[in-house]
Amino acid sequence: MERLWGATDLEKQLEVLESENQQLKQELRASQTQTTCSTGHCPHSQDVEALRGELCRKDEECRERERRLAALEQQVQERTGAVVQLQQQLEEAAQRRQELQQQLEEASCLRSQSEEQLTSRLRDAEEALSRQAALTPQVKYVTKTVEVESAQCKQALMEAQGRNQALQEQLSVQRQLLRELEQQLHESQRSSSQLRQQLRTDRGRLYGLLSKAVGGGNTEVTHRLSKILVYEGEMERAQGQLEAEMQSLEEEKNRVIEEAFIRAESEMKAVHENLAGVRMNLLTLQPALRTLTCDYNCLKRQVQDFPYMLEKAITEAKQEICQVIGEVSSANQELLRKYKREMNLRKKCHNELVRLKGNIRVLCRVRPVCAGETDAADAKNIVTFDPDDDAVLYLSNKGKLMTFELDKVFPTQATQGEVFQEVQSLVTSCIDGFNVCIFAYGQTGSGKTYTMEGVPEDRGINQRALRLLFSEVLEKKPDWDYKITVSMVEIYNETLRNLLGDNPNEKLDIKMCPDGSGQLYVPGLTEFTVESVEDINKVFDLGHMNRATACTNLNEHSSRSHALLIVTVAGFNSSTGHRTSGKLNLVDLAGSERIAKSGAEGSRLREAQCINKSLSALGDVINALRSKHSHVPFRNSRLTYLLQDSLSGDSKTLMMVQVSPLESNVSESVCSLKFAQRVRSVEIGPSSSSRRQAETSSTSSSPTHDSVELDSPPVTPVPLPISRASSAGSTLSSNSKTPTTRRRSHSQLSTGEQTVT
Numbered sequence: 001m002e003r004l005w006g007a008t009d010l011e012k013q014l015e016v017l018e019s020e021n022q023q024l025k026q027e028l029r030a031s032q033t034q035t036t037c038s039t040g041h042c043p044h045s046q047d048v049e050a051l052r053g054e055l056c057r058k059d060e061e062c063r064e065r066e067r068r069l070a071a072l073e074q075q076v077q078e079r080t081g082a083v084v085q086l087q088q089q090l091e092e093a094a095q096r097r098q099e100l101q102q103q104l105e106e107a108s109c110l111r112s113q114s115e116e117q118l119t120s121r122l123r124d125a126e127e128a129l130s131r132q133a134a135l136t137p138q139v140k141y142v143t144k145t146v147e148v149e150s151a152q153c154k155q156a157l158m159e160a161q162g163r164n165q166a167l168q169e170q171l172s173v174q175r176q177l178l179r180e181l182e183q184q185l186h187e188s189q190r191s192s193s194q195l196r197q198q199l200r201t202d203r204g205r206l207y208g209l210l211s212k213a214v215g216g217g218n219t220e221v222t223h224r225l226s227k228i229l230v231y232e233g234e235m236e237r238a239q240g241q242l243e244a245e246m247q248s249l250e251e252e253k254n255r256v257i258e259e260a261f262i263r264a265e266s267e268m269k270a271v272h273e274n275l276a277g278v279r280m281n282l283l284t285l286q287p288a289l290r291t292l293t294c295d296y297n298c299l300k301r302q303v304q305d306f307p308y309m310l311e312k313a314i315t316e317a318k319q320e321i322c323q324v325i326g327e328v329s330s331a332n333q334e335l336l337r338k339y340k341r342e343m344n345l346r347k348k349c350h351n352e353l354v355r356l357k358g359n360i361r362v363l364c365r366v367r368p369v370c371a372g373e374t375d376a377a378d379a380k381n382i383v384t385f386d387p388d389d390d391a392v393l394y395l396s397n398k399g400k401l402m403t404f405e406l407d408k409v410f411p412t413q414a415t416q417g418e419v420f421q422e423v424q425s426l427v428t429s430c431i432d433g434f435n436v437c438i439f440a441y442g443q444t445g446s447g448k449t450y451t452m453e454g455v456p457e458d459r460g461i462n463q464r465a466l467r468l469l470f471s472e473v474l475e476k477k478p479d480w481d482y483k484i485t486v487s488m489v490e491i492y493n494e495t496l497r498n499l500l501g502d503n504p505n506e507k508l509d510i511k512m513c514p515d516g517s518g519q520l521y522v523p524g525l526t527e528f529t530v531e532s533v534e535d536i537n538k539v540f541d542l543g544h545m546n547r548a549t550a551c552t553n554l555n556e557h558s559s560r561s562h563a564l565l566i567v568t569v570a571g572f573n574s575s576t577g578h579r580t581s582g583k584l585n586l587v588d589l590a591g592s593e594r595i596a597k598s599g600a601e602g603s604r605l606r607e608a609q610c611i612n613k614s615l616s617a618l619g620d621v622i623n624a625l626r627s628k629h630s631h632v633p634f635r636n637s638r639l640t641y642l643l644q645d646s647l648s649g650d651s652k653t654l655m656m657v658q659v660s661p662l663e664s665n666v667s668e669s670v671c672s673l674k675f676a677q678r679v680r681s682v683e684i685g686p687s688s689s690s691r692r693q694a695e696t697s698s699t700s701s702s703p704t705h706d707s708v709e710l711d712s713p714p715v716t717p718v719p720l721p722i723s724r725a726s727s728a729g730s731t732l733s734s735n736s737k738t739p740t741t742r743r744r745s746h747s748q749l750s751t752g753e754q755t756v757t
């Protein structure tokens, strides 16, 4: 701008000079006119005329030069404008360069970003691909992503190349423009130097003229010419300054252009390097991309083939499974058939075993002499055993030795376990769906409760039977599902009481099932499902507690009542669909002593009558069953009525006859044993055992039996409860108090904590 202002000052000076020149010319014309008028007859008029002519020419030349100068000025102005334009273009070029630089930076930034993205995507894609090798369902998605991303990368590269191309084109246009400007500048410089040359020549001529004028003595002209020379000198100086300015501008321009060119070149170089880097990256990426594409195609093929292969594999697997299922199912059917056959066989065998042992089995257990009894006068032991035959018992009665043959005789030292061993086959029958009755029969204090319930430290049949049921049920568990329920009932004075109910005083009744099945049931009878020994103990505790709350003296009361533990075992075989239902009746009968001996009166007499009635009814029922009477008098007592379905049909019965070894109890022992022998000869059910019948007939002719007949006590003609019933009130042992006392002590032991309540 300073240079521009400088140019404007020169123009002003030029204008001033021109106006002064114009003034001088007017003054010259005026002086010429004066000279013409005043010097009409001057001797130097010819010289003056010549000078005038010369002056006119000079004026003309001067004007011509002025015109040239004006043209030069015009040219200078034009050049100045061109320089300004050049400067503007330079500025624009610098601006564009900046823009280009920015664009380049952006492009390089974009490139680096895209490179980073590409690298990270490539890494991700590689990881995804490696994962895809294991995870087939995602392969398609990842390969798709890789495809899309590689296309995006390509596109970004293309865009960067396009931008680079455009920048190069712009740069070449700028270069072309610069070349043209340079050319114009050179031309203007050439014309300017020509003009300068011409000016110098003119000046020389002018100096010549001036010296001539000085020589001629024309001071005015000399003065004016010298002025013109001064002006010209000034003009020349101004022009020199202008040229110097232009030169410096030119140099500046060249320098700027050079710098811009160098910068552009270095930037171009950087861009080229970047491009080369990008190309290199692309080149390095291409193999990876090819590998990826190859992997992708491979995976794609695998994925495409996968459904078909899967379907094929599934079909094959299905076929194999169907085949295996078919084989397994046929094998299973075969096994099931065999299993059913084996089960039936086992059941039949077991039943046969039980049947061979006898559907009614009579065992005898002799209790030991208790500690308190050894000192008594009549504490003599009258029972002896056959060491070679465990089915024989000898009883010394008034000097005579009576022999009793039963199914088995347990001596005094027999343990609870040994007793139960003889019983457990019946428990198993119950699981198979048979009804079983186990009775403990005998006079008061003979050990019935001990055998059935036992003592806490040595449990009796009741608890052992339930434990065995649990273990058996557990063994059969995979196929069979069993439900074991228990009820406890007491029959006292022909009244049925629910021992597990909320109200133990409530009397129960026995009724016919309304479904017409002919089955009996006890409405309101409480049943508990038991699954463990703890459950049994809880149920027994509750039963004992309820039994104790209903009476004033539990020991006496329990001696005069029948206690029944009814266990129902219902089974279901899920594989065969079989159902079984068996009932195990564990009965602790009331004392069987004869009323005649006790001499009881009042309520005691009624108790004894009720006991005898029910025991006689039991004898009558067994007798009727043995004799295969069309009518079996089950309804004659609550006991037989309640046990009707467990005594008839294919049921099993076990009578455990308890005997006291004491001499004082000998007559009751004889009665009990005779009753047992009669019961033993009875057969229950349709599948009558020939062996049993044969045994019965052989018993009647056997010497042992003869000995029984021979050794029968003279006082008691028929040892069945029926006969005892008929002779009720005639005899009841006066020493019945002794066993009662013993029973009390045992009950206290057996019931333990329950009796406390």
Ligand SMILES: Nc1ncnc2c1ncn2[C@@H]1O[C@H](COP(=O)(O)OP(=O)(O)OP(=O)(O)O)[C@@H](O)[C@H]1O
Binding pocket: 366, 367, 368, 370, 412, 442, 443, 444, 445, 446, 447, 448, 449, 450, 451, 555, 558, 559, 560, 590, 591, 658, 739, 740, 742, 743, 744, 745, 746, 747
């Ligand atoms: N086998 C035995 N071993 C040891 N003690 C026994 C045996 N049998 C019975 N006793 C004992 O004899 C006594 C009387 O037995 P238990 O009370 O069982 O007789 P019971 O026949 O049930 O009498 P009740 O008719 O009065 O109920 C008890 O003290 C009992 O412990």
